[in-house]
Amino acid sequence: MTESINISSGDGGFQVAVEGARILSCTVAASPNLFYDDGKGGGGDRVWIAPEVAYYWPSLDDARRDPVGTAAVPAGVDPGTWTLEDRWAAGVTLRQDVALTDSRDGKAIALTMRRTVAAVGTPHGLPDGVLCTSFAVVNELTATGGDDGAVAAAWDVLQVPPTGTLVCPTTKRVNPRSYYDPFGGRHVVVDDRAVRFLIDAKRRVKMGLRPEHTTGRMGYYRPLTGGESSLIVRVFPVLPGEPYVDIPRDHPAEQRSGGDALQAYNDDLTYGAFGEMEFVAPAVVVGGCKSRHTACVTHVLVGPDDAVRAAGAGLLGCAVEGLG
Numbered sequence: 023m024t025e026s027i028n029i030s031s032g033d034g035g036f037q038v039a040v041e042g043a044r045i046l047s048c049t050v051a052a053s054p055n056l057f058y059d060d061g062k063g064g065g066g067d068r069v070w071i072a073p074e075v076a077y078y079w080p081s082l083d084d085a086r087r088d089p090v091g092t093a094a095v096p097a098g099v100d101p102g103t104w105t106l107e108d109r110w111a112a113g114v115t116l117r118q119d120v121a122l123t124d125s126r127d128g129k130a131i132a133l134t135m136r137r138t139v140a141a142v143g144t145p146h147g148l149p150d151g152v153l154c155t156s157f158a159v160v161n162e163l164t165a166t167g168g169d170d171g172a173v174a175a176a177w178d179v180l181q182v183p184p185t186g187t188l189v190c191p192t193t194k195r196v197n198p199r200s201y202y203d204p205f206g207g208r209h210v211v212v213d214d215r216a217v218r219f220l221i222d223a224k225r226r227v228k229m230g231l232r233p234e235h236t237t238g239r240m241g242y243y244r245p246l247t248g249g250e251s252s253l254i255v256r257v258f259p260v261l262p263g264e265p266y267v268d269i270p271r272d273h274p275a276e277q278r279s280g281g282d283a284l285q286a287y288n289d290d291l292t293y294g295a296f297g298e299m300e301f302v303a304p305a306v307v308v309g310g311c312k313s314r315h316t317a318c319v320t321h322v323l324v325g326p327d328d329a330v331r332a333a334g335a336g337l338l339g340c341a342v343e344g345l346g
């Protein structure tokens with residue numbers, strides 16, 4: 023069994039596995055794990071490498087023709103060969119090296135990946151009855167070699183259980199980009215201040231928001247039992263104008279910018295009963311910007327429904343409302 027490290031934070035704690043550099047679980051007080059757990063050491067929060075169209079299918083034609091049947095996660099990315107580089111009472115730093123080849127143009131890139139996970143302070147002024155566990159993640163990506171123009175970006179993926187609503191505040195009313203099947207009438211709802219995305223494990227959809235359209239915040243709101251709810255709030259940087267390289271399969275093979283910073287996924291039980299809250303960093307480029315550090319803070323709240331929603335409105339800057 024892989025080594026795992028338990029870290030206390032605020033009113034609860036989280037567990038980090040060395041293999042895969044995953045945050046396997048997060049609890050608040052006596053709550054169960056509030057992240058998705060596949061029962062086999064998967065689930066939770068991990069860092070992958072974008073763009074998906076470059077590294078997770080044998081070719082762009084395969085990605086377009088049969089995205090489920092031909093998809094494969096590069097073993098060098100996950101589970102990879104992560105090692106424990108540093109450990110202290112409040113956190114850990116993990117490290118690995120990986121080499122990848124872009125299936126669109128055959129360009130190779132060599133990378134060093136570092137991931138630091140550490141406890142941080144909980145937000146001030148939470149409503150009475152709301153408990154919280156907070157942590158920071160720093161994903162560091164450095165291009166150490168390869169072919170000029172090759173690109174790679176840190177892609178942070180947090181898997182969550184159904185049923186709930188991912189609230190994504192926006193800078194204006196936007197039309198999210200679709201990656202897979204059509205959204206349908208229930209799973210994506212847009213207003214002037216946010217996009218709300220239903221996670222129910224019943225329809226396979228993925229959406230993306232451009233860096234200029236997201237405020238760099240998202241929150242997964244999920245009713246629990248006994249009148250309580252949970253809310254997972256992620257705060258991450260967005261840098262409009264930088265090269266965001268994760269794009270849908272129907273985009274031109276030569277496109278290396280204009281991608282999304284925030285993404286959301288809802289599975290249909292093809293892979294499991296989960297959804298995902300994701301963010302993508304700007305890319306490192308061989309012959310260009312060779313290193314990126316991307317820091318994210320996550321607050322995991324549990325408490326009476328009205329109080330959790332009020333806290334979420336303050337942290338996200340928009341109303342916390344469920345779909346479905």
